[in-house]
Every structure is written in structure tokens, then in C-alpha cells.
Amino acid sequence: MSALAVTAVDLARLQFASTSLYHFLFVPLTLGMAPLVAVMQTLWYRSGDEAWLRLTRFVGTLMLINFAIGVATGLVQEFQFGMNWSVYSKYVGDVFGAPLAIEGLAAFFLEATFLGIWIFGWDKLSRRVHLATVWLFAVGSWLSAFFIIVANSWMQRPVGSAVVNGRAELTNIWQLLTNRLAIWAYVHVMLVGLTTAAVVIFGVACWHLVRGRNEGMFVRAAKLALIVGIPVSALNLWWGSHLGIVITEYQPMKIAATEALWNTEQPASFSLFQIGGFTKEDPTPRFSIEIPDLLSFLATGSFHGKVQGINELQAQEAATFGPGDYTPPVEAVYWSMRVMAYAGTLVLMVLALGGWFLWRGSLARRRWFLWTGVLTIPLPYVAALAGWVLTELGRQPWIVWGLLKTADANSPSVSTTTIVFSLGIFVLLYGALAVADAVLMRRYARLDPPEVGGRGDEMPLPTVSY
Numbered sequence: 001m002s003a004l005a006v007t008a009v010d011l012a013r014l015q016f017a018s019t020s021l022y023h024f025l026f027v028p029l030t031l032g033m034a035p036l037v038a039v040m041q042t043l044w045y046r047s048g049d050e051a052w053l054r055l056t057r058f059v060g061t062l063m064l065i066n067f068a069i070g071v072a073t074g075l076v077q078e079f080q081f082g083m084n085w086s087v088y089s090k091y092v093g094d095v096f097g098a099p100l101a102i103e104g105l106a107a108f109f110l111e112a113t114f115l116g117i118w119i120f121g122w123d124k125l126s127r128r129v130h131l132a133t134v135w136l137f138a139v140g141s142w143l144s145a146f147f148i149i150v151a152n153s154w155m156q157r158p159v160g161s162a163v164v165n166g167r168a169e170l171t172n173i174w175q176l177l178t179n180r181l182a183i184w185a186y187v188h189v190m191l192v193g194l195t196t197a198a199v200v201i202f203g204v205a206c207w208h209l210v211r212g213r214n215e216g217m218f219v220r221a222a223k224l225a226l227i228v229g230i231p232v233s234a235l236n237l238w239w240g241s242h243l244g245i246v247i248t249e250y251q252p253m254k255i256a257a258t259e260a261l262w263n264t265e266q267p268a269s270f271s272l273f274q275i276g277g278f279t280k281e282d283p284t285p286r287f288s289i290e291i292p293d294l295l296s297f298l299a300t301g302s303f304h305g306k307v308q309g310i311n312e313l314q315a316q317e318a319a320t321f322g323p324g325d326y327t328p329p330v331e332a333v334y335w336s337m338r339v340m341a342y343a344g345t346l347v348l349m350v351l352a353l354g355g356w357f358l359w360r361g362s363l364a365r366r367r368w369f370l371w372t373g374v375l376t377i378p379l380p381y382v383a384a385l386a387g388w389v390l391t392e393l394g395r396q397p398w399i400v401w402g403l404l405k406t407a408d409a410n411s412p413s414v415s416t417t418t419i420v421f422s423l424g425i426f427v428l429l430y431g432a433l434a435v436a437d438a439v440l441m442r443r444y445a446r447l448d449p450p451e452v453g454g455r456g457d458e459m460p461l462p463t464v465s466y
Contacts, residue, residue, distance in 0.1 A: 084411055103143075
């Protein structure tokens with residue numbers, strides 16, 4: 001897409017991108033916080049230690065704020081399929097609708113039901129039953145994410161379907177649910193969620209430790225975040241790297257674009273940073289810092305592997321699908337991949353250093369590092385958003401890989417004026433929600449964990465005073 005969106009397709013893409021990226025700001029934190037809150041409550045249930053109950057309620061309040069706004073922003077996306085992308089909806093509805101229906105009618109219902117029971121059941125259920133509700137909420141949120149990833153992965157690699165009378169029809173639900181790309185992407189997203197939650201909890205704990213408040217309690221929170229965050233973020237870097245090998249098999253053009261590799265190389269180098277070289281007319285970088293053979297390893301698993309270039313893949317796709325430009329926006333794909341990788345690496349480095357200080361017993365005294373922990377909170381979000389930009393832009397010009405182009409999938413009856421108007425409303429609405437979320441999260445993250453009675457009394461619901 002050009003820098004200035006002027007067509008209905010461009011504006012529809014911009015609207016869906018803005019709402020999707022904004023919604024995804026809330027998804028990883030819910031996916032990660034749900035099991036971590038469940039772990040905290042489990043530790044209280046098993047030990048009877050009131051500190052874990054206070055932390056459960058403290059972190060649980062942040063999770064509720066995040067979940068509520070995430071649900072509100074996610075509902076808008078499904079309406080856009082019918083409004084701005086009617087051709088797409090008609091073409092893929094029989095396939096794409098199946099996992100979305102399962103997600104809405106089963107997984108989200110399970111998720112929302114047990115979250116409600118957890119919120120209002122503190123003083124009404126036994127400790128064991130109440131603990132089960134938060135674990136079931138976590139299971140529901142992870143199931144919900146699975147079906148969403150299945151739907152998206154079908155767009156990346158259409159399986160279990162066939163095109164009949166100009167429409168895609170579901171032929172094998174098992175192939176759809178076990179799509180190899182979906183399995184790898186799902187695990188990657190879950191690891192991102194756990195990493196995000198660990199970093200947020202660690203950052204909030206660092207903020208309280210800087211101020212010397214409830215040190216014993218927040219050292220425990222930081223310890224749990226580090227126990228989860230260090231191995232998970234390390235595993236996620238490896239998993240994301242290996243995911244590149246899977247993507248190479250199904251979408252070699254995406255991998256070539258992540259390196260701005262115009263001509264086939266064997267072995268192929270990976271550039272840490274480059275200036276220029278992002279267009280067919282100017283394929284040679286003016287400056288580049290490269291690691292020899294690394295791209296071959298990332299794309300094929302071998303330091304001597306062959307990586308096809310954009311020019312060769314363009315010729316292959318033109319021969320298969322007909323004349324046209326099958327090259328994604330190379331510069332955007334190139335940088336989104338690096339932002340994702342570099343931010344994820346920084347997260348691991350900060351968490352690993354935090355683990356070292358915790359092991360040495362000096363974490364609470366390292367004020368400079370505690371502020372570093374606070375400032376690290378945005379990094380997993382940056383990495384997650386960059387990853388989605390890479391996933392979606394790297395697939396262009398296809399909205400369904402090899403079957404339907406994005407340029408042919410929009411609603412022909414929706415004018416640019418209509419989309420501009422609705423886009424403006426969404427920007428204003430989401431801007432207001434962003435302010436509300438920031439105010440609520442900041443307010444409740446700065447409070448001391450609530451005092452509790454023997455059973456945990458009741459869950460404090462977020463409120464705002466005017």
C-alpha cells in the first residue's frame with residue numbers, strides 16, 4: 001500500500017489494520033495474565049499465604065481492565081468483514097466462518113462465563129471451585145486464540161478446502177484445525193502472550209520496588225515474572241526463528257522480502273541493518289551490516305541452504321497466476337521483521353539480567369535497573385505489533401494466499417467517502433479508549449495491593465472517580 005491511501009481498497013485496508021493492531025494491544029496481555037493470575041491464586045490456595053491473594057487481586061484487576069477494552073475493540077473487526085470486504089466474505093465465508101463461529105459460540109462463551117463467575121464468586125464459592133473458574137477462564141482464552149489463529153493461518157496457507165463455483169468451501173475440518181502453519185503460529189502467539197504478561201508484571205513490580213513499597217510482596221511478583229519470562233522469551237526467540245523455516249516452505253516470497261533479497265543466493269547473508277536496496281530499480285544497498293550465511297540458516301535450517309530471491313519468485317508466480325506484481329512492500333516487511341526480533345532480544349536481555357540480580361539478592365537495590373524494568377514494558381507490545389505487520393504485509397498482494405487478491409476482495413458499493421467517515425469515527429473512539437485504558441491501568445498499577453480477609457472477600461471492580 002502506498003504511503004497515501006487514496007482508493008477504497010487502500011482505505012479499507014488502513015481501517016482494518018488500525019482496528020486490528022489496536023485490538024492486538026490487549027490480546028497478548030490477556031493470554032499471558034490469565035494463567036499467571038491463576039498461578040498466583042493457586043499459590044495462595046496451596047500455601048494460605050495472604051501475600052499471594054493480594055497479588056492475585058492486584059494483578060487480576062489489571063487483567064480485567066485489559067480484557068474489557070480488548071473485547072470492545074475486537075467486536076468491530078468482524079463487522080468490517082461484511083461492510084468493507086463483502087467479496088472476501090462471500091468467497092471465504094464457508095471456510096473462514098467455521099473457526100470464527102466455534103470461537104464465538106464455544107471458546108469465548110467459556111472464557112467470558114468463567115471470568116464473570118471468578119469476579120463475583122469470591123465470597124460465594126469454595127476456594128477450590130473458585131480457583132477452578134480462573135483456570136477455566138485461562139483455558140477459554142487460549143482456546144479462543146487458537147480458533148482465531150486457525151482462521152488467519154488458512155488465509156496464509158489454505159488447506160482443507162476447495163474452490164467450487166468461484167467460492168471456497170470447507171472439505172476437511174481436521175486439515176483446517178491441524179494446519180501446520182496454524183500450529184506453529186499459535187504456539188508463537190501464546191509465547192508472546194506469556195512474555196508480555198511477565199514483562200508487565202515485572203515492570204509494575206519494579207515501579208513499586210523503586211518506591212520501597214511492599215518490597216517482600218513485589219519481590220515475589222518479580223520472581224514469578226522472571227521464572228516465567230526468562231525461559232519463555234528465550235524459547236520464543238528460537239520458536240520464531242524456526243517458524244521462518246516453516247514459512248519458507250509455504251510463502252518463500254515473504255522470507256525473501258524480509259531480507260530484501262532480490263536475487264537467489266546460496267548461502268545467503270542476513271543484514272542487521274541496511275540503507276537502500278528496497279526496490280527493484282535500486283536493489284543494491286548503499287550501506288549494509290551483514291552476518292554471512294545466517295539467512296540460509298533462518299530460512300532453511302542449514303548455513304549452506306539456498307534462498308530464492310524476489311525476482312525469481314516474481315517470475316514463478318507470474319507464470320502460475322498470470323501477469324501482475326506479486327512483490328509485497330519490501331521495506332516495510334524488512335523493518336517489521338527486525339523490529340520484532342530486536343525488541344524480543346532486548347526483552348530477553350533485560351529479564352536475564354533481572355534474574356541475575358534476583359539470584360544475587362540485589363534486585364530491590366538496583367534502582368537504575370528497576371527503572372529499566374519499568375521502561376521495558378512497551379517492548380513486547382512493539383515486538384508483537386511488528387510481528388503482525390510482517391505476517392499480514394508479507395502476504396500481499398494476496399488476502400488468501402494463491403486464491404484471492406486483496407485488490408479484488410473489497411466491497412465495490414462502499415465509497416471512499418464512507419470509509420473515510422467511519423475511519424475517522426474509529427480513530428476518535430479508539431483514541432478515547434486508549435486514554436481510558438492508560439488512565440485505568442496506570443491508576444490501578446500504582447495502588448498498593450488491596451487488603452484482604454480470610455477468604456479473599458470480593459474482587460474489587462475498577463472504578464473511575466470524576
